[in-house]
Amino acid sequence: MKIVVMSDSHGDKETVKAVSALSADATFHCGDSELSFDDSILQTMHRVRGNCDRDARFPASVVVEVEGKTVLVVHGHEHDVKHSLMRLYYYAKELGADVVLFGHSHLYGAEMKDGILFVNPGSTMQPRGRKVATYAIVEWDETVRVTFKNMSFETVDFMEIKKV
Template identity: 60%
Template sequence: MKLVVMSDSHSDINTIQAIRTRETDADAWFHCGDSELAVDADILQGIEVVQGNCDWSATFPESVVAEVCEQKVLMVHGHQHGVKESLMQLKYAAEQVNASIVLFGHSHLYGAELQDKVLYVNPGSTLLPRGGRVATYAVIEYSDSPRVTFRNPDSGEAVEKVIFTTS
């Protein structure tokens, strides 16, 4: 299984297009909010998208639950789940829907954690990274255990790889 995840692109359609052109073999596409685009924007067709705190004129859903290759994915933006402080609210939300993968944005900081067999991934921001980091999106590959690669949206080169082992 291969998931492509982006967030916080803030009206930058060129970067979304570059990622879509590069990652053609994805099983599913996700945008964790703050696209600042219209719900019917052509560039977002075929991508699951949630409402971010900067998506003022759009009416995306606040959360998405999707089944991809036998994995249940929960996606939110994160501003309503306190993600800048803790993953605890996301943990409760994941338990409610029995999610094995949780995707979120909002902080503009990329990262991945595996807690109690649930994978939490923030792809960072494709346009406005924080904390001295570079712009990123995430590619999640899952066979026996998850592997998350954070990639530069312009070049596609790996910024960081995180490989988890599950027992």
């Protein structure tokens, strides 16, 4: 499985267009696009509503299957992700998610907890903490790899977990 994940693009159509054009089994936007739900640039992406999105047609969460993995997508503001991943972890357990994608904090990161991969791709427009805008590529086969890339498509960070 290979997925591309972005979040918190805050109205910047150029980054959404560039990232959504990348080759993957599925592409995700974790909210705060600040675009209309039916904007043509979002049509190929699974997308959710962030706290800055005003179009009520965005769902609060999406659950899809990609190459046999159950992927849960939320923005994160409704799960208090800036303070802890516990609420999101329990929600993921209830839904049987293998992968959880979220944004909101504008900080990229990934971790595996009890076999569930949590990925925050950072922000493509307004990064915090680290000064670089990022998106993520998740590859899951015998190994789980999460690569964080900047808007020049260069790797800025990487995580790999070998399956036992």
